[in-house]
Amino acid sequence: MTTNAQERPNAQERADALRQALATRVVVADGAMGTMLQAQDPTLEDFQQLEGCNEVLNVTRPDIVRSVHEAYFSVGVDCVETNTFGANYAALAEYEILDRTFELSESGARIAREVADEFTASTGQQRWVLGSMGPGTKLPTLGHIRYSTIRDAYQINAEGLITGGADALLVETTQDLLQTKSSIIGARRAMDALGVSVPLICSVTVETTGTMLLGSEIGAALTSLEPLGVDMIGLNCATGPAEMSEHLRYLARNARIPISCMPNAGLPVLTKDGAHYPLSAAELADAQETFVREYGLSLVGGCCGTTPEHLRQVVERVRGLAPVARDPRPEPGASSLYQTVAFRQDLAFMAIGERTNANGSKKFRDAMLEARW
Template sequence: MSGRDLLGALAERVVVADGAMGTMLQTAGLDLDDFAGLEGCNEILNVTRPDVIRSIHDAYLAAGADAVETNTFGANWANLAEYGIADRIEELAAAGARLARDVADGWSTPDRPRWVLGAVGPGTKLPTLGHVDYRTLRDAYQRQTAGMLAGGIDAVLVETAQDLLQAKAAILGARRAMAAAGRAVPVIAHVTVETTGTMLLGSEIGAAVTALEPLGVDLLGLNCATGPAEMSEHLRHVSRHFRGAVSVMPNAGLPQLGPDGAVYPLGPADLAAALRGFVTDYGTRLVGGCCGTTPEHVRVLVAALDGVEPARRDPRREPGVASLYQSVAFRQDAGVLMVGERTNANGSKAFRDALLADRLDDCMEIARGQIRDGAHLLDLNVDYVARDGAGDMRVLAGRLATTSTLPIMLDSTEPAVIEAGLEMLGGRCVVNSVNFEDGEGPTSRFARMMPLIQEHGAAAVALTIDEEGQARTEESKVRVAERLITTLTEGWGMAVADIIVDPLTFPIGTGQEETRRDGLETIAALREIKRRWPDVQTTLGVSNVSFGLSPAGRQVLNSVFLHECVEAGLDSAIVHASKILPSSKIPDEQRQAALDLVYDRRREGFDPLQRFLEVFSGVSTASSK
């Protein structure tokens, strides 16, 4: 039976998975010889005691399970390295998959197929905390999945995820293994939410949904840590916002510490009733058990679900990005999405000086300052001549992963620098940016950037630049935007709502004739882009419009221009949030001078630029938070 058949079955009915492997092994009377001297290494039993593993699979299938998990939860780099056998990942994964496949095939009939879920555990090293680097994990997970695919699994189950970056490494490692094998199977992702209400590192369930759905997972849900009662609200969120199928595998109640270790208090009838409720309330399609569950739990669960129809779901995805901790929607109810611009080596002298002097704590303090000032995202740019951009990005993104509660916009023209950032951040990032400056050919920057964005499920800022240069008129901005949106959606499979078009703005206070209309052309382009593609996001580096003017003039012009752009449909702005003034705080004379300059209201005897300079002559800035 193929993974595609599994998805077909899930669309029609509830699929019941097995219960705990570890719980069963603890009662199997195994000794140190059975583990080949590697005490506690359950995966070695796939080759030393295959009869025991087969008997456990057999017991769960006899109880009525539709699917069994392979005994490969710890067949990963971190776990096996502790035993000195990390070189056996693929071997032990393949052996575990073959055992489950053979037993499942023995129970399968044309009317009642049985499936094998390849279990992928988190290991003991968390990449966000620097215990291990992302690539080491990803490549090891690729080897594990390759072994499981060779052994005949029907799906990959990434479970008990405590760190979103670890989950990302496992999912993308699995995808790479499938591509190499020429065989795709569904991917199921289960995060573990503690009794604190978040994942171990502090991630809310909303952050997990936002970060993991763009990686192409077919099912998303929860397992381990708690019983079903503690999972309910988190599962409700998944049901409401995740567009794939929902799955859940709780422990047999909240574990309690007894004289012989953890005890799980929930009996078969109580667990079955709770899981039945998840099916009828949240439309859960794949259910099973984690720690403390046994074949008897599964037998009662199968009976309880007989004839039960899952609730109909109408999930509503909220386009946005996520930090390790929280999700942030692109569309803000109370105004424009503010992208903090000060963590940018090209735009902030303070940040650049701290970076060049390796004063990382100062860099982090600048980031925290932007959070206090009201930013929703942080724009991180470390590009500087003669610096190791990828190295700088790796260090700073790694620090920001746990220092900042805000998602990160990775800002660089170099694919290697963007890749370094994506490999340090478990949340969902924005990549700034892609454009057609050197075309779309195989060696173009666009062609080198897009595979990274696609693999990591990032959103993308798309600049209206093509082979002819930066678009300056409404017509050219809209034309390039159309080409970008078409290419990204049809060529790279991106959702329109994950594309952030930047129609660009330029300094309008230079006095040069060719720059006079740049502000109003940008506003007109924004309005037309939003009319044609209501779901697309838009952004601007707002402070570009005022470059070269006095600080006081810049503050007012930026604020007025931002207001006009928001009225035209701007969704986000790369700004210094604390330096944006509300319209009510700007004197009428200053506001009118800025509007005349933005809309190039020249007439005989009146030059809006000259008037603007006069109005702000000798005026000092005022900060408004």
């Protein structure tokens, strides 16, 4: 399982070059994958009777998957995400093909790697592959699934991605901090098993409520996840850029590591023809340029509803920009599932009392009368 990753020439050099690029300039990733795959109308046979399992297309219709990567690279993006968002325990178990986790992860990364190498050779611009690791549909915090079960499955997922040629691992669209931790730890174990080191990017999803799905504030996410050794933290999915601004501001002020942002093309509007994403390409480009200049983003891209045209305009706006220098001043603290609490020493006195009801408690009344404080 480790041979291909170790023998592939320049794999570590590519990963190191990506780290260097993220540290010195703005790197642009791609946009939506699923809608572009569906637009090519794959048949039920293409899905091997597993309707909606896009990852199967990595094996049956690599030409479709390849065409999506080509469309994004053609507009100048630096990296594409693999078609492996659902190559995880929860999603594949529902299709009863859990034993294909490695196969579908490796094939998805290999397709993207081939296209990236072709564009690197033809344009002279280094192109990279981000191995997509999606959240699945089970939340361990709510007891849907055991933490160790999905952690071990994420390791297989990550091993397949690295073996197929991914230059970085992108833990994305996370909604449950325990699920996020399981995927990060699984990714770390995969790197250790394969003897490689690639950038590990974590992208959480904050809903329109202002928190992650289970109620975690962005501060709780940063306090919980940064110590796990991720190379970058950011936001993707759920909302458009407008709703992400305050969360990015918090990260800019507190995160010691680089920041990413991959928003939807606005909040979806339900029409008779289904969901419509209203944000234009120019509006997304405006927002991402603003975020780069104000919050020092190192990686930008798009999520649901974004197209190659959206990313073409983003590339034009941020090309040549260097991340604005940040001066983060995080306050040490601890976090629950919901919020972070700073380690501050309060010099004021603290009054601690229990129920002092002389009428309701004879024992308390007697103690009070006898001055047994």
